[in-house]
């Protein structure tokens with residue numbers, strides 16, 4: 001059942017039409033709990049607040065299904081503005097970017113030019129840039145781009161997903177590179193990725209320990225308290241220096257735990273997405289944690305002052321029929337979901 005729910009939300013996250021529509025709705029379905037507003041000012045406010053509490057941040061300018069050059073160019077300009085803002089406001093913050101946002105799916109050379117422009121500004125202001133890892137169809141290209149730039153721009157890194165069989169091998173070539181370790185958010189084929197939580201978790205812990213014993217910086221990005229507790233013991237036992245790692249979590253998730261870890265003295269970084277293109281990101285979060293559906297139901301059926309909306313049955317009907325339609329479509333055309 002858990003896998004069906006996960007596949008369902010991942011299917012929704014891949015629906016370009018819904019993603020396009022959602023940009024016009026503004027925040028809906030409770031997404032504002034996980035997305036820090038639509039503009040640089042709103043995200044800056046959140047960063048400053050977290051920085052005051054000893055938490056550093058990474059900003060993600062949301063954007064999926066970028067298919068025309070003008071959108072990628074606009075995204076690049078926005079990223080440059082964010083980097084300038086980080087510099088001017090002296091924020092304890094770096095940026096996270098998906099390469100498709102800068103046009104990877106449009107034209108590789110165009111994307112490389114965009115990345116280079118962003119990296120030039122980031123280098124000038126000493127701001128770290130992380131290449132987020134997308135689904136497996138973008139994996140090789142993301143790694144290639146990292147290797148292309150990492151000698152010229154030392155302040156870059158990427159993400160390794162512990163669900164991939166190749167994760168350990170790929171880390172071997174990245175002993176000098178800052179890495180964020182995650183479990184992996186997309187639905188990948190059995191030919192490339194572990195499918196069970198036990199195997200993914202075991203690999204995560206194994207890779208995290210190897211990284212902590214090495215020289216380069218590692219961001220341990222998980223909300224999983226079992227893993228965090230095991231790694232806290234390992235860090236204490238092996239006397240790992242705090243300059244070599246940080247814990248990372250997503251904005252809006254386990255907020256209390258984020259503050260607790262920072263208060264306990266662990267380096268901590270919150271990943272903060274912002275922008276109007278929130279739908280796919282939010283659907284992937286529902287896939288990981290269907291309990292967040294209560295936010296969606298609240299948004300669909302209730303007003304802000306907790307009164308039942310006038311036409312909840314119609315809204316519910318639309319939601320239910322869309323869900324059934326999508327499920328039927330999935331059964332007939334079991335396309336890869338990410």
Ligand SMILES: Cc1cc2nc3c(=O)[nH]c(=O)nc-3n(C[C@H](O)[C@H](O)[C@H](O)COP(=O)(O)OP(=O)(O)OC[C@H]3O[C@@H](n4cnc5c(N)ncnc54)[C@H](O)[C@@H]3O)c2cc1C
Nearest residue numbers: 132133159182183184185221222223224248249250254271
């Ligand atoms: C900072 C950050 C950056 C990321 N970047 C990427 C990326 O670039 N590419 C990518 O593919 N993926 C990325 N991810 C997503 C990641 O791959 C996972 O999909 C996501 O983090 C869910 O896995 P998890 O490790 O949090 O644990 P899960 O396996 O989802 O949860 C494990 C256990 O932790 C507890 N738990 C989890 N969440 C909560 C909660 N909110 N409240 C209470 N208990 C909870 C539950 O007991 C749960 O069973 C990122 C994640 C983070 C945190």
